[in-house]
Amino acid sequence: MREIVAIIQNEWIKLLRRRRFLVVLLLSLAVVGLFSVGSYYEAKQMERYNSPEYQQQMLEDQLRHLDEMIADENIPAADKEHMKLERTNTQERLDRVKSGQPSGTKMTAEMLRTQIEQIKENIKNLPPDQKWQSGDMEQQILTYEYYIARDMTPNLEDFRPASSWQMIETFLMIGAMVLFPLLAVLLVADMVSGEMTGGTIKLLLARPASRSKILFGKYITSLIASIILIALLLGALTGAMFALFGTDGYEHPKTIGVRHYEEQVMMGGQMQTIFAVDASNAKVIPLGTFVLNGMLLTVAATVAMTTLGFFCSTMVRSAAVSTGLAMGVVVCGTIVTQVSMGSEWLKWLPTTHFNLPSIYSGEVGQMFRLHITLGESALWLIGWTVALYLIGQWRFTKQDLLG
């Protein structure tokens, strides 16, 4: 035990002193900074677009355009009926914007219940060849039920300003694709190979501590470092988002546990395979809860990402090669998932399971046309983590250091 503690202490000092941690941390903070600036300007843009002045101007432009078309003699009268109807609608909307009334209405529990009944009726009346659409509709019912259960009266048409939770959710989803794995891998990919390249491994291994212990100490240090790194990154992100957008929007509904199934559907005169929604296991939870769970899942996935980088560092003797190898695996994994959408064997790759939050919600399944659940992905990641560590350990302890 004393030996392990000493090894971890040593490794930690080395990791900090060779500036890897600092460099990767600064890189993460730079990404968070860029994302914050980007999302802030995008939100401003959206706000401007949704401001009454801008809306009024847009609607007036549209009216002018419609008037011109209606006056145009080259357009057949039959088409103009439709345009006149649209003109009336546009005029109504313009009046509403001018009078300062919000568009749409607040949905009371009563109204939501009516809507639910309506949707249920629609599902019942779906013809057999369109049954596959029921999943989406059931998902909507779940959302409405969520509103009712929480006494929320949402205005479903009104413009919803950007919220921190929504931004963090986006970041988690994009980050899990390449950023988080790259950071984790970059941080630890020289843990063993770096000492091989520098030759310091000889002095480290010609000591009482066994090779297994040295490797385990290095691994634990890698895990601690990457978890701290991801935690700092997520902390900085949350702080920045709260500062920019406030803390509202926690209660916004988020559907999780959505599954999918394949269905042969006749579309446009052709049989096509549809990846239809199966909402039977779905649940709606507050977006904030989803984001917090998503952060924990991201940290958990970091363990597997780190193990991948660590494994690469035990496989080759050059620090540059092991870093390149680890980054290559991550990038290739991402590319492969994109191009081999729907292939069942994607499940065998560790990189497919890195995006745990989106597997939790079901979005990964939809994106890559895969049938995976959170439990399954967790098992795959655990399996990969254990297997990679054991292979690395086998190689490290058996290796003759003669070069």
Add this chain to the structure above:
Amino acid sequence: MQPVLQVEGLTKAIKSRTLVDNISFEIGRGEVFGLLGPNGAGKTTTIRMLVGLARPSSGRIAIDGHDVQKDRSAAMKRVGTIVENPELYPYLSGLENLQQFARLSGNITEARIRDVVRLVGLEERIGDKVRRYSLGMRQRLGVAQALLHDPALLILDEPTNGLDPSGIREFRELLRSLAAQGTSILISSHLLAEIELVCDRVGVIQQGKWVTTATVHDLQQRSQQNRLILHVDRAELAHDTVWSVASDLQPVVEGPGLLSVDRPSGSLNALLGSLIKANIEILRIEEQSSTLEDVFLEMTGGNQRA
């Protein structure tokens, strides 16, 4: 008394190549042992097996009675090593490097670290990053890390590679004083001159095979087997004459009018008398002394050519 290092039948084969072939030797307490051989003879492979960096194909190594394979931790506690160039962490200071190794060895106080730093004469630069050290300073820091835990056996692989002459002299003095305090030292080198000045005994290794174990005194004795070169008018006749009276002097005709013989101990009268009696003109006598280097070459490279 139990030897500090016992090596029995040590062999390392990789695929069909045998790098180290069935070697055995022992080092006693306070003894400085030289492992001598040309580059590529298997010295480094042997040393790496001794310190547990490579696994022997067969054979047994015990340090202070502890088997390196079976009781690694105990064995390693008694060894300090520098394997080739002391490769330390360049981004840490000298002191931080030593603290790293001290933590791994356990039970090493700051005072002990200070003592070792003083011993190798690095007090003034110990706070500097190793990146800024000269090769000589790195070598000294390498010795410091090897001595931290006060090992019974110090194993040094080509320790003076890249040291300047004054550095080599200082290093030699340090080794001598350590040996005087009871530390056993195994030092490998391809340079005989380096070894003969510090070692008590020498093991010669060539193409993975153990050639001989000898004390430096033995080697010096062998090198004193000097030859006489006789310049004579008729070398052939002189050869036959010497052969008939003293064949043990191994006369050899080296060229027209040149005969070489072993230098007889003591008086030359018997040898010269026999030549004069045979009416041979003796024009000149040269004494040719072979060096330790010649002995070494004869044992290693020379033997191979013969």
